[in-house]
Amino acid sequence: MDAVLGQLYAGISLGSVLLLVALGLTLTFGQMGVINMAHGEFLMAGAYTAFVVQQVIGGAGLALLIALPLAFLVGGLLGVLLETTLISRLYSRPLDTLLVTWGVSLVLQQLARDVFGAPAVEVRAPEWLRGNVEVLGVPFTTGRLFIVVLAVVAVAVLSAVLRFSSLGRRVRAVVQSRGLAETSGIDSRRTDRLTFFIGSGLAGIAGVALTLIASTQPYMGQTYIVDAFLVVVAGGIGQIRGAVLAAFGLGVLQAFFAYSQSVSTAKVLLLLCVIAFLQLRPQGLFSVRTRSLV
Amino acid sequence: MSGRFGSRAVVLGGYLLAAVVLFGAAPALLSDFRLRLLAQFLCVAMVAVGIGLAWGSGGMLTLGQGVFFGLGAYIMAMHLQLSDAGPGGRPAFMVTGSGLPWWWELFRNPVTAVLGIVGVPALLALLLGLGVFRRRVKGAYFAILSQASAAAFALLLISQQNTIGGSNGLSNFRQFFGFALSDPVNRRMLYFIAAGVLIAMVAVVHQLRRSRYGELLTAVRDGEERVRFLGYDPALIKVFAYVVAAVFAAIGGALFVPIVGIISPNNVGVVPSIGFLIGVAVGGRATLLGPVLGSLAVSYAGSTLSENFESVWIYLQGLLFVLVVAFLPGGIGSLGGVLRGRRRRPGGVVGEGIGHGPPGPPLVDDAGPERAPADARGGGA
Amino acid sequence: MRQDYLEIRGLRVSFDGFVAVDGVDLTVLQGDLRFLIGPNGAGKTTLVDAVTGLAAASGSAKFDGTELLGQKEHQIARAGVGRTFQTASVFEQLTVLQNLDIAAGSQRRRRSLLRARATVPDSVQLAMETTGLTTLRDRPAAELSHGQKQWLEIGMLLVQNATVLFLDEPVAGMSAEEREQTGELLRRVRRDHVVVVVEHDMEFLRAYADSVTVLAAGKVLAEGTYAQVQADPRVQEIYLGPGSRGPGHQAVH
Ligand SMILES: Nc1ncnc2c1ncn2[C@@H]1O[C@H](COP(=O)(O)OP(=O)(O)O)[C@@H](O)[C@H]1O
Numbered sequence: 001m002d003a004v005l006g007q008l009y010a011g012i013s014l015g016s017v018l019l020l021v022a023l024g025l026t027l028t029f030g031q032m033g034v035i036n037m038a039h040g041e042f043l044m045a046g047a048y049t050a051f052v053v054q055q056v057i058g059g060a061g062l063a064l065l066i067a068l069p070l071a072f073l074v075g076g077l078l079g080v081l082l083e084t085t086l087i088s089r090l091y092s093r094p095l096d097t098l099l100v101t102w103g104v105s106l107v108l109q110q111l112a113r114d115v116f117g118a119p120a121v122e123v124r125a126p127e128w129l130r131g132n133v134e135v136l137g138v139p140f141t142t143g144r145l146f147i148v149v150l151a152v153v154a155v156a157v158l159s160a161v162l163r164f165s166s167l168g169r170r171v172r173a174v175v176q177s178r179g180l181a182e183t184s185g186i187d188s189r190r191t192d193r194l195t196f197f198i199g200s201g202l203a204g205i206a207g208v209a210l211t212l213i214a215s216t217q218p219y220m221g222q223t224y225i226v227d228a229f230l231v232v233v234a235g236g237i238g239q240i241r242g243a244v245l246a247a248f249g250l251g252v253l254q255a256f257f258a259y260s261q262s263v264s265t266a267k268v269l270l271l272l273c274v275i276a277f278l279q280l281r282p283q284g285l286f287s288v289r290t291r292s293l294v
Numbered sequence: 295m296s297g298r299f300g301s302r303a304v305v306l307g308g309y310l311l312a313a314v315v316l317f318g319a320a321p322a323l324l325s326d327f328r329l330r331l332l333a334q335f336l337c338v339a340m341v342a343v344g345i346g347l348a349w350g351s352g353g354m355l356t357l358g359q360g361v362f363f364g365l366g367a368y369i370m371a372m373h374l375q376l377s378d379a380g381p382g383g384r385p386a387f388m389v390t391g392s393g394l395p396w397w398w399e400l401f402r403n404p405v406t407a408v409l410g411i412v413g414v415p416a417l418l419a420l421l422l423g424l425g426v427f428r429r430r431v432k433g434a435y436f437a438i439l440s441q442a443s444a445a446a447f448a449l450l451l452i453s454q455q456n457t458i459g460g461s462n463g464l465s466n467f468r469q470f471f472g473f474a475l476s477d478p479v480n481r482r483m484l485y486f487i488a489a490g491v492l493i494a495m496v497a498v499v500h501q502l503r504r505s506r507y508g509e510l511l512t513a514v515r516d517g518e519e520r521v522r523f524l525g526y527d528p529a530l531i532k533v534f535a536y537v538v539a540a541v542f543a544a545i546g547g548a549l550f551v552p553i554v555g556i557i558s559p560n561n562v563g564v565v566p567s568i569g570f571l572i573g574v575a576v577g578g579r580a581t582l583l584g585p586v587l588g589s590l591a592v593s594y595a596g597s598t599l600s601e602n603f604e605s606v607w608i609y610l611q612g613l614l615f616v617l618v619v620a621f622l623p624g625g626i627g628s629l630g631g632v633l634r635g636r637r638r639r640p641g642g643v644v645g646e647g648i649g650h651g652p653p654g655p656p657l658v659d660d661a662g663p664e665r666a667p668a669d670a671r672g673g674g675a
Numbered sequence: 676m677r678q679d680y681l682e683i684r685g686l687r688v689s690f691d692g693f694v695a696v697d698g699v700d701l702t703v704l705q706g707d708l709r710f711l712i713g714p715n716g717a718g719k720t721t722l723v724d725a726v727t728g729l730a731a732a733s734g735s736a737k738f739d740g741t742e743l744l745g746q747k748e749h750q751i752a753r754a755g756v757g758r759t760f761q762t763a764s765v766f767e768q769l770t771v772l773q774n775l776d777i778a779a780g781s782q783r784r785r786r787s788l789l790r791a792r793a794t795v796p797d798s799v800q801l802a803m804e805t806t807g808l809t810t811l812r813d814r815p816a817a818e819l820s821h822g823q824k825q826w827l828e829i830g831m832l833l834v835q836n837a838t839v840l841f842l843d844e845p846v847a848g849m850s851a852e853e854r855e856q857t858g859e860l861l862r863r864v865r866r867d868h869v870v871v872v873v874e875h876d877m878e879f880l881r882a883y884a885d886s887v888t889v890l891a892a893g894k895v896l897a898e899g900t901y902a903q904v905q906a907d908p909r910v911q912e913i914y915l916g917p918g919s920r921g922p923g924h925q926a927v928h
């Protein structure tokens with residue numbers, strides 16, 4: 001029983017990480033139909049932001065609290081830069097965007113290597129995130145718990161923004177019908193940029209969170225990006241509730257597969273699960289219905 | 295392209311030229327070391343030819359060709375290790391553990407090994423392709439799934455330390471179907487095999503492109519849904535190109551093994567899989583020769599630069615992706631046309647009009663009901 | 676000679692609860708040039724979508740004894756039901772000849788697909804002549820004018836070897852002369868086809884319709900000759916009546 005709970009916790013914490021990474025992706029994929037392969041590097045940028053802040057400030061606790069909003073800003077600005085310079089030219093060619101942003105991610109990785117060096121840098125976790133808490137009698141590290149909380153908060157805030165703010169209304173309008181949104185006076189270009197800012201900023205936050213449980217190095221983005229894309233695909237594009245379900249579903253599934261098999265077999269099984277799932281629901285869990293001609 | 299007056303002479307001349315360069319000039323001019331390098335590039339170019347068909351002509355952005363490359367390579371490597379070990383023997387790296395896994399045993403026989411190199415990837419591509427295309431999963435979804443398959447495959451290989459060499463992969467092959475690999479003459483023979491196979495693959499793609507199937511494939515790329523209403527099942531059309539691309543990649547992998555002498559998960563994962571695409575994009579994805587030439591050029595640049603300036607090469611790779619795909623989607627070959635102000639007929643300038651087309655359905659990624667959000671922008675009207 | 680017909684019974688299409696086609700019965704005989712009219716959003720395109728497999732529907736649509744509903748698009752096309760699209764959708768990168776050749780080829784044997792086209796098939800040649808595209812044979816479809824694209828699309832329908840032809844607003848955006856030619860063409864093909872034309876243009880309708888079905892809010896409102904339908908007060912109300920210009924621009928396509 002404890003083993004099952006243990007795996008469940010592992011799955012939930014993995015799911016939270018995936019969710020944090022996938023939230024921004026699903027937002028930009030849903031609205032603009034583009035796949036940003038450099039999303040993982042925005043995450044890496046967030047993690048290095050945490051590193052730099054800690055170098056400057058010293059105190060791990062305070063540094064973490066400062067790094068979170070700062071990384072959001074760093075990721076967001078990188079995203080806007082990418083959107084305005086490259087992606088905005090490529091909206092009619094979503095598949096090409098994928099390759100272009102892959103090129104960007106190569107450059108960013110190498111840049112990080114040249115600036116910070118190839119080996120991982122150390123980001124210390126604050127005192128209060130180093131222990132364990134017992135949940136139902138089974139230990140859960142506070143670092144992971146923090147990530148779960150962060151993911152939940154991110155989802156809540158994002159949903160609230162989408163539902164209640166005027167930006168959210170514009171985003172939803174553009175997602176459902178870009179043409180109609182434009183004719184009703186929405187500046188869809190500006191909305192795109194804002195979405196990109198938020199989506200990429202979320203990657204920055206995810207990066208800070210990851211410093212608590214993973215090593216901070218130039219290739220850390222690549223570790224999660226493929227799985228995060230699977231989350232987006234399985235969840236249905238542009239669907240936050242889809243992303244939530246898919247992230248935790250895949251996280252828990254992987255944890256249990258990894259428990260009974262090996263991590264690598266777990267990955268293969270996971271992929272097969274997603275493909276099998278797409279046989280049932282080719283558009284993912286949820287999908288926006290828009291009418292399209294043939 | 296096809297059917298034009300005198301085109302036959304041009305085509306024959308082209309093949310002749312390729313044969314002269316690859317079979318005459320290159321072996322005469324290059325040192326053994328360089329020739330081996332060229333042979334290695336030819337193997338990578340085989341993957342590129344297949345990608346040109348699947349992606350350039352068929353619009354399927356496959357980011358997982360490393361899986362097929364790897365299958366071909368590992369099957370070949372297993373066979374070579376077994377034949378080095380002699381009848382009933384076991385490969386040297388498998389010191390511990392009990393018996394040889396049954397799937398190693400399968401490839402001891404040279405005939406089954408060759409059949410496996412072609413058949414296993416073909417079967418996998420068929421199953422994957424049917425599963426995915428039948429359900430109309432396409433565009434970015436397909437790209438992501440193919441990439442995930444490369445990631446999973448590499449991890450799987452890494453985890454199999456005892457049976458398949460883990461992250462070290464398989465290496466130290468002594469002979470190739472009875473020919474000692476230490477003998478320079480045999481190494482030269484391997485180069486000639488690779489050159490011949492590559493030319494044959496280009497010929498196959500050439501025929502496919504000018505056939506009715508090729509037209510159909512382009513039609514599916516540009517309007518999958520429309521093709522349906524003409525009574526075709528686009529899934530089958532796509533699967534065929536996908537399988538051909540997979541087999542080409544596998545053969546490239548299989549020849550890579552004796553030529554380079556090692557295959558490891560590093561050659562098949564996410565990064566090398568997407569790396570196969572640079573050359574195709576640079577050379578011009580929708581052209582016949584673009585993928586081959588682009589791939590050879592990129593391989594050459596890569597090996598020259600990364601010897602001394604590893605980081606420069608990575609920056610260059612990234613920039614190539616960015617600049618070529620974003621600004622020259624037809625490849626370098628379209629540079630002249632683009633500079634001349636795109637005066638020529640739409641569709642004629644950029645390869646076969648990738649991306650720069652006149653207003654119309656978004657290319658490559660077709661406008662089907664599944665791709666709703668992007669449709670709302672691109673299709674519509 | 677046997678007379679083919681299309682028989683639709685109780686056809687119903689709903690999108691998330693919104694019923695776009697609501698229990699439509701429709702029978703169209705070969706030789707009868709049937710026009711399907713109705714205000715924007717009446718469900719005309721959706722009806723065609725349902726019968727050709729693009730939209731999921733309940734009820735029944737039978738042609739030649741086979742049930743069409745529930746089959747895949749390409750199976751329905753192979754069963755002899757062809758359609759055009761409201762927005763001309765031809766393969767822009769391919770030439771006129773290639774477009775038509777593909778349309779003509781779904782029954783070709785697999786192996787023959789691997790060869791290049793040696794000669795222009797007769798049906799394709801004929802279709803190019805009928806649609807006046809012979810001189811544009813080797814032009815990419817992207818270069819055609821709007822009207823020419825629609826002609827090409829009609830040509831593709833003709834070579835497709837379909838017996839039931841659905842044309843969704845085929846003359847929209849055509850010049851008067853082009854309209855006339857299209858009308859004449861439709862008259863000719865109706866002899867051996869079951870033809871359903873979705874159209875808005877009343878002039879065109881009056882000139883060429885043998886019979887008319889009026890659709891409104893997903894239901895059949897009236898059916899008969901042009902004169903009968905025109906005289907129907909309910910139809911008049913829809914088209915002319917107070918505050919009844921139909922749902923207006925809300926139809927997407
Ligand atoms: N995929 C869809 N999802 C939701 N509503 C749709 C969809 N397709 C059509 N509709 C709605 O169904 C109604 C009928 O549309 P349509 O068949 O295009 O009308 P018509 O062709 O007669 O102008 C319209 O109100 C339209 O908005």
Ligand SMILES: [Mg+2]
Pocket residue numbers: 719720721761928
């Ligand atoms: Mg309509």
